[in-house]
Amino acid sequence: MRQYIRIILTVFLAIQLTSCGEEFLDFVPEDQPTVDGWYNDADEIRQATAALYGRPWFEFNDVLSWCVGDLMAGDMFHNWDEEGQFFYASFNENNTHIANGWQSLYDVVSFANLIIDDMPxxxxxxxxxxxxINAGLGEARFFRAAAYYYLVEYWGEVPIIESPAEKVANQDLFLPKNTLGSVYEFIRRDLVFAAENLPEADAGGRVTEWAAKGMLAKLHVTLGQRAAGGNSVGSLEDFTTAAGYAADVINNSGLVLFPDYESMFLIENEQNPEILFALRFINAGWGFGNAKQARFARNSIITGDPQAWGGGKSMSVDFINTLQANAESAEDARRRAIYMQNGDFYDYINVVNGGYTYQIIGRDENGTEIENQAPTLTNLKKHVVGNVEDHGFIVSNQDSPFDVYMLRLADVYLIYAEALMGQDGSLSSGPGYDAYLAVRSRAGLATPSDNEMSFRDLFNERRIEFGLEAMAWLDIKRQYYRDPQGTLDLLNAQSRSDQYFRIDVNDNMENDPDGYELVRAGESGTANPANQNTEPQVTFTANRMSLPIPGNEVVMNPLLRPQAEPVEYEFE
Structure with a gap:
């Protein structure tokens, strides 16, 4: 069985790595050796760990990451099919995307484990x-920790898997859920090892010591928020630990905030000095690229191919209102990088035709409607990079080569502010407040008029800074740990289901926002009572704050049933 697992890994690596366009992934084994004949030097170790940066994450990134991270969080309006179940908080254990995302994250764990077990x-x-050897182990353990961070934040109590071949050999096939404390400790140990053994600097795109310390800061601030809410997992000392890791990254990594927020999300700038950890997707067919352009783009005018399924996807009114309030009447430079609104012009998209101008309704030269009105008069922009004339890559099978940023320096800045705030309700001076102001300044925003950062201000800032980067639900979870009922109230008061309707379809105002009225969920229009918004006001309860373990997994392993008690993990 162990040799069989090794052969699977070898075949996977050969397919993954010989398909890569990223420089650090380029690798063509001459004879596709088995793992036993591999690992002859540091380069061969790095060629193995390179597989962890892309393909195993594909199914997670494809749908679940944004369905939970953006849609369930209330940042996006999208109500179609099983994806829409996250908008309505109506998902169950049979949702296809939950199953695919779960499997994808455990694929990351599995491939990391194979390297950890065999390579040394x-x-x-x-x-x-x-x-x-330890640098390679650090890389593999970093990715295992990252996968488990998403598993515990999305699902809660999940099985910890180490030494899988040994478990198979011993017929130990039905693993129980482990306690939250065990999973967090498992993550911490992996990240500490990574921080101690990864280099300070590496080839572009590789994780380093600083990526591990940045993730440790995020882990500890999560534990701090749990403790602040009275949870038995975590300690208030975790805020201090998180601040220490964040300060180390900010002061000693040499990384800087990229000066132009919008340009940071262009393919040509994906390896910029703000990125600590990214999924390195490549333009090599389905399963190897970033599928978010296909999922988010409004129309094939933008993508140059039929894969543009974002015509009905908008930012929610709630997100738009938060952006405007957070800017305090100023123009937030991040807005047009996150979503398109009427009149926006992008000179780097559809360049062969002179650029792309967003209109509420788009028509061709014959007057035929080719771009429909979206629910909130906006469409998604982030991860949408255009067509081959715009960037040189033929994207045709959900394989945009644009990397997915998992940890940016701006995130560490705001984690630093959150950690230094700790149990308090606000900051008005000191390095944490300065970090918050630095993120706002890059967006063209001034110091807040009240000269302070409240707990709500901080998370509003995070909501905008990381809009459509699948982080919003992780932020909501930390708020929930600290204040469960307050966070449920916040979610239940969102304007996530509000949408716009034409007042008079016979006027000439189809591309004028004044020709539309906003109708709240479950209500009728005032300018035109015939406009009926039949969308419900979505209600969250405590049992919606974590995903159910996929039903097929529970059928195969009854120890994963909701009523099954988790067990403490026995660390060696």
């Missing part, structure tokens, strides 16, 4: 140095 012994017998 083989590489050591081949004379590879301990430093190179």
């Amino acid at each position: 012994g083989i590489a050591g017998s081949n004379g590879v140095s301990d430093a190179d």
Whole structure:
């Protein structure tokens, strides 16, 4: 069985790595050796760990990450089919995207485990140095920790898997859920090892010591918020630990905020000095690229191919209102990088035709409607990079080469502010407040008029800064740990279902926002009572704050049933 697992890994690596366009992933094994004949030097270790940056994450990134991270959080308006179940908080254990995302994250864990289990012994017998072996282990353990962070934040109590071949050999096939405390500790140990063994600097796109410390800051601030809410998991000391890790990254990594927010989301700038950790997708067919352009783009005019399924996707009115309030009447430079609204012009999209101008309704030269009105008169922009004439890549099968940013320096800045705030309700001075102001300044925003950052201000800032980066639900979870009822009230008061309707379809105002009226969920229009918004006001309860373990997994392993008690993990 162990040799069988090794062969699977070898075939996967050969397919993954020989398809890569990223420089650090380029690798063509001459004879596709088995794992036992591999790991002869540091380069072969790095060629193996390179597989962890892309393909295993595909199904998670494809749908679940944004359905939970953006849609369920209330930032996006989208109500179609099983994806729409996250908008309505009506999902159950049979949702296809929950199953696919769960499997994808455990694929990351599995591939990391195979490297962790096999590589040290083989590489050591081949004379590879301990430093190179530990650097490879650090990379694999970093990715295992990252996958488990999403597993615990999305699902809660989940099984910890180590040494899978040994478990298969012992017929130990039905693993129980482990306690929250166990999972967080497992993540912490992996990240500490990574921080101690990854290099300070590496080839573009590789995770480093600073990526591990940034993730440790996020882990500890999460535990701090749990403790602030009275949870038995975590400690208030975690705020101090988080602040220490964040300060180390900010002061010593040499990384900086990229000066132009919108340009940061162009393919040409994906390896910029703000990125600590990114999924490195490539333009090599389905399963290897970033599918979000296909999922988010409004029309094939933008993409140059039929895969443009975002015509009915908008930012929610609630998100738009938060952006405007957070800007305090100023123009937030991030807005047009997150979503398109009437009159926006993008000179780097559809360049062969002179650029792309967003209109509420788009028509061709014959007057035929080719771009429909979206629910909130906006469409999604982030992750939408255009067509081959715009960037040189033929994107035709959900394989945009644009990387997915998982951890940016701006995130560490705001984690630093959150950690230094701790249990308090606000900050008005000091390094945490300065970090918050630095993020706002990059967006063209001034110091807040009240000269302070409240708890709500901080999370509103995070909501905008990371709009459509699948982080909003993670932020909501930290708020929930600290104040469960207050967070449920916040979610239930969102204007996520409000949408716009034409007042008079016979006027000439189809591309004038004044020709539309906003109708709240379940209500009728005032300018035109015939406008009926039949969308419900979505209600969240405590049991909607975590995803159910996929039904097929529970059928195969009864220890994963909701009523099954989790167990403490036995650490070696």
